[in-house]
Amino acid sequence: MAFIRDLADVGRTDLASAGGKGANLGELVRAGFPVPPGFIVETAAYEAFVAANGFGPRILAAADLPSDAPPQAYEEASASIRTLFTGGTVPADIAAELAEALSRLGADSAVAVRSSATAEDLPGASFAGQQETYLNVRGQREVAAAVVNCWSSLWTPRAMAYRARERIAPSDVRLAVVVQGMVDADASGVLFTANPADGRRDRLAISAAWGLGEAVVGGTVGTDELIVDAGSRRVLSRQAGGQQARTVPAGSGVRSEELPEALLGKPVLDDAAAAGLADLGTRIAGLFGAPQDIEWSLADGKPWILQARPITALPEPGAAPPTDWGVPYPGGMYFRASIVEQMPDPLTPLFADMVDGSVTRSLGALMDRVMGRQLLNDGDVRFPTVNGYAYYYYRNSAMLRMTARTLPAMLKLARGGANMGLKGWHEYGHPRYVATVRDWAGKRPEELDGGELLDGVGTLLDAGTEYYTAVQSVIPAAASSEMAFTAFYNKLVRRDGDPPASVFLLGFDSAPIRAEKSLYDLAEWSRRQPGLAEALLAVPVSELARALAGGTAPAGIAADLWDSWQERFAGHLDRFGHAVYNLDFAVPVPADDPAPHLETVRFYLGGRGQDPHRRQQLSAARRDELTAAALARLGLARRRGFLKLLRWAQAAAPVREDALADVGLAWPLLRRMLRELGRRLAASGVIAEPEDIFWLRHGELRAAVDFGLADAADRGGAAITGAAVPVRAGAVEQRRMLWRARRRATAPQMLPQRPWMNRLFGSMMPAGAQDQQGETIRGIGASPGQVTAAANVLGGPEDFGRMRAGDVLVARMTTPAWTSLFAMASAVVTDVGGPLSHSSIVAREYGIPAVLATGVATQQLAVGDLVRVDGDAGTVAVVKHAGG
Structure with missing residues (x-):
């Protein structure tokens, strides 16, 4: 046949002719999975239909739309194209092949007719739900009409917009059609071979309902939800859907009917049926080498696989976000401020271990210089993590001692003493940091042994945290100058x-x-x-x-x-x-x-x-x-005051940005050294990939170095026993899962969570109220103006490619490394920051509104929400939710 092939004759290499759905089903048939019998009306039939009716040029002309075209444009283009298909005639040779293929299934048998596009069910883009499916179709004429309708559905508004976003040209798509015998399903549903809620690959998620699966896919009935362990096939949790109706065959089509009383409240799947589906799903995922989204049906207890496609939007595996914010050291206060603003996410294990001592040492040295020696005792100041998030910890007694010496310390800062302030940064802090980096940059990481590399990482990290203590004195000096000038200008000028x-x-x-x-x-x-x-x-x-x-x-x-x-x-x-x-x-x-x-x-x-x-x-x-x-x-006196304060502020403001921009001066070299260590450990079998080094504890890395596993680049990759290095199998992935879960949490600005702490210190914290509810979020107006545009919530550089011109940039915080996005943004919104922070300074330079210190913007706003940012009032209002 020229246009039709049996399902058993196609496989994953036949995407161009069978489409994604057809190629996947054919692969399942070849592998022996229970798939209803059927055939593929190949893409050549679609092309012949379009050519015979002369539709090609008119389709391409109508579909030539930019990716940012308004919905109305897609609707109009779709309507004009689909009208063509309605009036088209199926060529005689295609009709004849279709009749012959149907006769093999049974001339009067009910069939399901499903679209199968060439840009569908792919590893990078599933296009789920973009084309049409027709169930319980009977007779040659009705099947032929359903095939034409499937071809036409290649040009629905949602399918055209989806392809435009994925940058798939209209000329590059074709559509095949899958025709299969109908399964008279007692129950149907969807099986995900990885949990789509948390990305865990060792959990399967099943949605199940009585009747045909169309209602499950369309979301029109309540479904039972099950989570099944992938290893044991044991049902871990059940949630009843309270189904009241089901979809059943009716004539040539389907209808909805009330659920029989005998099935009301009865579980759709017992444990054995769920385990059987989980086993099928696990084997199908193994066949395709990736987690799968599978549609299934049960008829007289026998499972049937109706479709399998890759899960394309699966998050990385994670656990449940933490809810307990208990503190490791009692008798003190915990703050997320200062250097912590540069650590918006949970810390990775190696960094958490190393930065704790590094920050504690640099902060202790700063306190000694500023407030005098013998002020702090061991353990008075720490830099621990709570649920992975970094906090400054101050013992209560130490806080009282420091408070008593605050005024002398501020005077020393104002005079530039103790190598602080703008002068201290210029003459001491910055040159010292540069010299340390230059010294280590002269050593090739490949030529250093493991101990030297690890010592170098520690030295460079210490240099970076010590440098940040110098920056900490630049920021208030610059902020004070701007506040003094602003106050003078507002009151007297x-x-x-x-x-x-x-x-x-x-x-x-x-x-x-x-x-x-x-x-x-x-x-x-x-x-x-x-x-x-x-x-x-x-x-x-x-x-x-x-x-x-x-x-x-x-x-x-x-x-x-x-x-x-x-x-x-x-x-x-x-x-x-x-x-x-x-x-x-x-x-x-x-x-x-x-x-x-x-x-x-x-x-x-x-x-x-x-x-x-x-x-x-x-x-x-x-x-x-x-x-x-x-x-x-201005008169003479006010002119002098104005000029003096203005020059002070103008000199200080750029230095603050220069100082912050160089915080990471050691980071490229430090990362090269760690990656060299990671490469050697991977070669020695301690970790699977060089990047896994960041997920080791410092003690584990030190043990590997002391054991000599990171000394030579050419050790030969000898296998290492678990007794040699305390890294459990799977520990790295477990830590990654925990980190992802913690990243979904909102870390309190202060701990323990006490109302009196919020009253005393809340206004000093860089993030605003974290208990805000409703459609309007309040923060600090840091750059004036009003903009209404789509929100784009970015977690970090891994999301930067998603930024589009005109979006509202929404982030936990920004550093100088984020500045490249400000050119694209119409406004900036952050959880953390203030009127004198980097975000506000750069937003004012770009002339775009900024609302900072919202505390909750990244949690409450979603990508695509239409928001109004008011930089004068300091508010962000949701105008329309994404998809709403």
């Missing part, structure tokens, strides 16, 4: 209609602004090279990143031109690639993963965003104009 004080502090250079200009300049240089901009836009970011790592030019870019471009981009990373997204050294920096910076270059290449040089010039010109106007109307 500002008139009705005058701009806010922050305008006088814009237009200056700082590390984040220089990084932005560097990327913009690279994009402008690329535009001037014939064909380069177009080639860079055509190559996916992932491919560009691989080409940078491998040194070979991507397809479409000449080798010499690529070398020049790569050299310029490498220069950018040399200057700015150390900026951290998160202080946890398990998180890559741009020097390791340049994808976010590549996205920004492509953003500028696409003709979007502002010229940062021009924006800075305009800001500086307006600042100078406003300054001259203010001075012209």
